[in-house]
Ligand SMILES: Nc1ncnc2c1ncn2[C@@H]1O[C@H](COP(=O)(O)OP(=O)(O)O)[C@@H](O)[C@H]1O
C-alpha cells in the first residue's frame with residue numbers, strides 16, 4: 005500500500021480548548037473515496053477544517069501528507085460580478101503563484117484541462133453565475149484540480165442537487181479516485197457512502213472507520229445518528245438509514 009494521505013492518531017478537535025470531536029484514529033490511502041457520516045453537529049466540518057489546517061488538534065495528531073483543497077459550497081449570492089467558468093478554474097492556480105504574476109497561457113491550459121475533466125468544456129466561457137448548481141460545483145472541483153490538490157474535501161456536496169447532477173457528481177468522484185485523487189465527502193446518505201471505499205462515522209467521537217461492509221452496522225448507525233434513524237424496508241443488511249436532514253449552514 006502507498007503511504008497514507010491522511011493519518012489521525014488519538015486526535016481530538018475543538019474550539020477554544022473545548023473538544024467537539026475526539027477519538028480520531030484512521031489512515032486513508034491515496035485514491036480512496038471516503039464517506040464522512042454523522043448527524044448535524046457531529047463534527048464533519050470541524051474535521052475538514054482541521055485537515056485544511058484552519059484549526060490544530062487539541063490532542064493527538066492529524067497528519068496530511070499531500071496537498072489538500074476544499075471544494076467550496078456554491079453560493080450564487082457572491083456572484084454579482086461576471087466571471088466565466090474558466091476564470092474560476094484559473095483561480096485555482098493563483099495560490100501557487102507569486103503575487104506579482106498574472107495567470108498566463110500555462111495556467112489557462114491547466115484550467116481548461118480541469119474543466120474538460122469535469123465535463124464542462126462547452127461551458128468554459130459561460131458566466132459562472134448562470135450555471136446550474138451542479139455545474140457550478142463541478143467548476144469548483146475544476147478549480148481545486150487546477151490547484152493540483154491531491155486530497156479533495158467536499159462538505160455535503162449533494163445538498164440541493166437534482167438527481168441528474170447527483171449522479172454526475174457521483175461518477176466524477178469515482179473518476180477522480182481512479183486517477184489517484186483522495187476524496188473525502190461529508191454526506192447524510194448512508195446508502196451512497198456504502199458504495200465508496202471507506203466510511204468514517206462521527207458523532208462527537210469516532211464511532212467507526214473502515215470498509216463499508218465492516219464499518220457500517222446497525223449498532224454503528226444507531227450510535228452515529230442516535231434517535232434519528234428510520235428502518236428502510238428491503239435493506240436487511242444495512243437495516244437503517246438516517247431520516248433526511250434538510251439544513252443549510
Ligand atoms: N467556530 C466554532 N466555535 C465553537 N464551536 C463550534 C464552532 N464551529 C462548530 N462548533 C461546534 O462543533 C460541533 C461540531 O460542529 P460541525 O463540525 O459543524 O458538525 P457537522 O459539520 O457534522 O454538522 C457543534 O457542536 C458546533 O456547534
Ligand SMILES: [Mg+2]
Pocket residue numbers: 048049050159253
Ligand atoms: Mg457541517
